[in-house]
Amino acid sequence: MDTKKEELYFVHNTPVPETPAPGQKPEPWQQTQMVGQRRARVDGYERVSGTAAYPSDVILPKMLYAAILRCPHPHATVKKVDTSAAVKMPGVHAVISGMTPATNPVWNYRTWEGHLKKSKLFDPHCRFEGDTVAAVAAETPYQAQDALRNIDVTYDVLPYVSDYRKALDTGTPNIHAEGNQVGQPQTQERGDVAQGFAEADVVLEETYYTACEIHTPLELHGCLANWDGDRLTVWESTQGVYAVQATIAEVLELPLSKVRVIGHYMGGGFGSKGDTSKYSIIAALLAQKTGRPVKLFLTREETYLATGNRPSSHMTLKAGVKKDGRLTAMEFTAIGASGAYPAGGTSLLDWLIKDLYTCPNVRTHTTDVYINAGPARPFRAPGHPQCAWALEQMMDALAEAIAMDPIKLRLQNIPDFSQARPGNPPYTTTGYKQCLEEGATQFGWQQLRKKYAANKKDGNWLRGVGVAGSSWFLGNGFGPATIILKLYADGSVNLNMGASDIGTGTKTIMAMVVAEELGIKPEAIQIEHADTGTTQFASVSGGSKTVPTEAPAVRDAAITVKRRLLEMAAEDLKSKPTDLSLKNGKVFIKNNPSKAMPITAVAKLKQHHVIVGVGNRGPRPTDKTVIPFAAQFCEVAVNAHTGEVQILRFLGAHDSGRVMNRLTYDNQVFGGITMGIGLATTEKRVLDHNHTGKMVNRSWHEYKLPTSMDVPADMQSVPIEIPDDVANTTGAKGLGEPVTIPTAAVVANAIYNATGIRVTETPVNAVQLSQLLAQHRKEG
C-alpha cells in the first residue's frame, strides 16, 4: 500500500473491535477510540465557509421563481379568483388556483394518531390566515410578487374563532362541519384517583398555560422542482426526503420511482420540516405547467402562518402526595389546539403525567380543538415541554408543601418501568436518579438552596435556583434503516444513508461509527445521504430517532465490510477469516502479527475495486422500553423593581445512553436549553382575537426568540453516560428532544425560589413579572 494513502485514510496505531463471525452479534463497544470523542463536524468547513449548497442555494438554468397568494383572513370562502391581469404581467409564466381544476389535487391533513381530513391544494374554504389561494411562476421573485398583487380574489369573510379556550363554546363558528373538536377527547385512567386523593396528606391544584410557539428554522421552508420527462426531482429543505417523496407521489399520483427528493444540507427544522407542505406540490405543478425548473421558497412571514407551530396548551393538574413523598394521585385535564386541521393539538401532552413518576392513581383527559389558525406540527418533543411546565412546577410546589427538597421528592418517585405503556415494560436503563444527583452535585444545588433560603437579595435583584426533570417518549428511534457502505480499492470509504442531518451532527456521528469499526479517519469518509434517488429508505429525522436508528445500521454495514475484507484477505494470507484482525489499514494474523498485508493489497479487493456492505438496524427489545432521561438546573436573578429576569447559569444532566460525539452532544444540550429559554421567557404567537383573528407578530422582531444576551454564557453539559446495550449495538439513546423538555419548568421553579411567585403562564419576562411582583408586595 502507498504509505501516504495509509496515513491519509487510517488512524495510526488504533485498534479496531474484533470482527464478529457471520451470524454472530457484535459485542457492545468497550473502550472506544473514536466514538465519544469531541470531534468537529465532518461538514463543518463547508457549512461555515458557505460552500455547502443548501436547497435554497440551488439554481438551475432557466429556473423560474414561484410565490403563493395566501388568504389574509382567518376564515373565508373564496368566491372568485381573477388572474386575468396577473397572467399578462411581464415575466409571468403560469398562474394556478382553485379555479384551475387540473392543478388542484386533493390534499390530506393527517396526524400520526390517525386523524385525517381531506382538503384541496387550493381549498375554497380557507380555514386559517395563510391558507393557499393561488400561485404564480415568473422569471424573477419580484415579478412573481408583483403578479400576486394583481390577482383579484373575492372573499366571503366568515366569523372566526382564534381562542382555543373558546373553541367549543356555543355560538362559536364551526370550522369543520362536525364542529370544532378534533376526534373525541382522550381519557386515560389507572387506579382509583378519588381514593388516591383521599389518601394524600397534601393535595394541590393549579392551572398552567403555555403560549403557542413558532419553529422559525434559519433556512426558510421551500423547494426547487424540476421535471425531466416524466421524472420529477425536488431539492427540498426537509427532515425527511422519503416523506416528501411519498406525499408528492400520492398527491400527484406518480410512482415513487419517478419522484426523486434531495436534501443534503438543510438549515434547521425542529419538526416543522418533518411534514410535507403544499409548496412542494405547487412547485411541481408549476414546473410541469411551464416546462421549467421552479423554485418556491416561502417568505419568513408565510412560515409564521402556514408551516406549523407548537400549539398552546391549557392544563389543570391536581396532585396528591403523602408526607413521606409518595405521590398518591394525579388528575390532568388539558385543552390544546390543532389549528384549522387535525394536527396533534394535544399529542403526548399528558405523557409525562402518566409515565415520569411512580403514581398508582392517574387520570388524564385531553381535548384537541380546531381554531382558525395555522395547523400545528410536531415541535421538538411534542407535548412534553408543556406537560413538564405543569408537572415539574407541581412537583416543586408539592415538595414545598411537605417541606421536602424538590430533588428528594423526585428521587422518591422514580419508576423502573413504564406505567403508561401496555404491559408496563421495564426500562432498559434509567439514569434519572443519576441525572438528578450528579446534576445537583455539579450544580452546587444544596449549597445554593441554603444560601438563598438565608438571603436572596443581591442589590435590586432576587436570586434563586430551580430544578426540573423529564423523560422523552421515545429513545430507540423507529423505522427501518438500511445503510450501504463501500470500501474502495484504495482504502477510502463511502457511506450511503437515507437519513437527513438536520443540523444535529448525524453525518459526523455516522462517520465516527465507521471510523470506530474500520480504524479509518472520519474525514476520509465520503457521505451520500438524504437523496431518494441514490440512498435507501429512511424515516424522517425527528423524534430523536436518527442516532439510535441509523448508528446501529452503520455499525452493521461496517462489520459486514470488515467481514468481507477479512474473507478476501484470508485467501491471500492462507488463513481463516476468524483468525484475522484489522489495524492501521492492514490485515494481520492475530497470533502472528508479523504476517500482515495492507488492505489495498488484498487481491480480490483489487480485482472487484469495491466491497459493498449492507447494514440494517437490528431487532429492538420487545419486552423492554428505551427511554432517555434528563434533569436540568438553573440560577436566575429577578429585578425586584421591574420584574426583569436574568438567567445566570444552566446545567443539563442527560441520560441518553452512550455519548457518540461529545461536541455535538453538548451542542444539543446547549441548543435545547436555549430553545427552552425561548418557551420560558420570550416566545408567544399573538393573534388579534378581538378584531380580525390575524397574527400580529409575524416577524423575527415581534416574535421574540431569545438572543445571545438572553441565554447564559455559563452553560454546562453533564452527560450521564450509561451505554444502553440492550437498546441497540451502539448503546445510544435519543438526545435531540429531551434537552429542551424540562428547561422552561426549571426557569419557572428558579423564579419561584427567587420571588415566591408561581408563574403559571409562558412567556415569563418583565411584562408578567412586574405586575405579579406588585401584587405580591400588596398581598405581603
Added chain:
Amino acid sequence: MLPNFAYTRPDTLKEAVKQLGSEEARLHAGGTDLLGCLRDGVFSAQKVVSISKLDALRGITKTSKGGLEIGTLTTITAVAEHPLIQSDFTALANAAGEVASPQLRNQGTLGGNICQKPRCWYYRGEFDCLRKGGDTCYAAEGENQYHCLFGSDDTCFIVHPSDTAPALTVLDAQVRIAGRWRKKTVPIDSFFVLPADDVQKETILGADDIVTEIVLPPPPAGIKSSYCKVRARRSWDFALAGIALALAFNDAKVAHARVVLSGAAPIPWRSMAAEEAIMGQELTPDIISKAATAAVKDAEPLAQNGYKVPLFKGLVEQELAKMKV
C-alpha cells in the same frame, strides 16, 4: 419584498431637499427603519432619496460653549462610544447603547432614530389603522400589551420607539431642520407630535424637511444623567418602559430635574409630576416613592398593558435611587 422605487443619492443638501419634494419621496439615511417599512408595505415610495453622500451631516463636534453638535448621519454606535458623550451627556450614551442590536446600531443613524416610525404591530401589519389613514385604531381594544399609558387622547395608542429621543429630551437638545423654504432649530420637546394634533405624523417634519444636526447645549454644572430601558428580551427589542433622567443637586437637594419616559406615550413623555415631586427635595426613600407614584398617577392603562403602571413605578424608584448623592 421591496416594492419598485427610483433611487437617488444627491451631492448637496439643497438637492436632497429638492428631491424630497417630489411625489412620494422618502428619505434614506441608515435605512434600518425605512427598508423595513417599505418591505412590510407600511407606506410606499416612488423615490428613495439617500443622504449618505452628505458627509457634512456626519460626525460629532464640540461647540465653543462646551455643547455638542451631532450630525444627523452619525451612527448610533458612534454616539454610544463617544468619550465626551459618555462623560458629559451620559443619558445619551446609555440610550444609544441600548438601541436595537450591534448591527443595527452600526447602520442606524441618530437622525433616523428620532424620526423612526412606531412599532405598533397593527401599524406595521396588514391593518388599515388610523395612523395609516384608516378609520380604526385596532390597538384600543385589541392586542395592546406594548401600547401607551399616556398621551393617546383616545385616538392612537402607539408608544414612541426611540431610546435616544427621551435622553436627548432630558438634555434639552435642539433639532436643526433644513427644508425647501426654511432652516430652523426647534427644541426637541416640540419636535414630536401627539395623535391629538395629527394622528398620521410622529414629528413636525414636512415632506421635504431633513433633520441635519442635533445640538446639545453645554451641560449645567454638576448634572448627572442616565437612561435605563426594560424590555422583554435583552437585545433587539424596544422599550416596555424606559426612563431618562437629568438631575443637578444643590447640596443634597435636587436643583434641576428632567424626567422623561419612553415606552409610555406616543412621544417621549416628560413627567412633570415626577419632576415636581423631587424638585428642591433630597432623594429620600419617601420622596422617591412619591415621585414614582406621581409619575404614574395619570396613567390610563388599557386591557393588556396594566403591568406598565407598576413597571414604571419600579423603574422610577430604581433609577432615582441610583441618582442619590
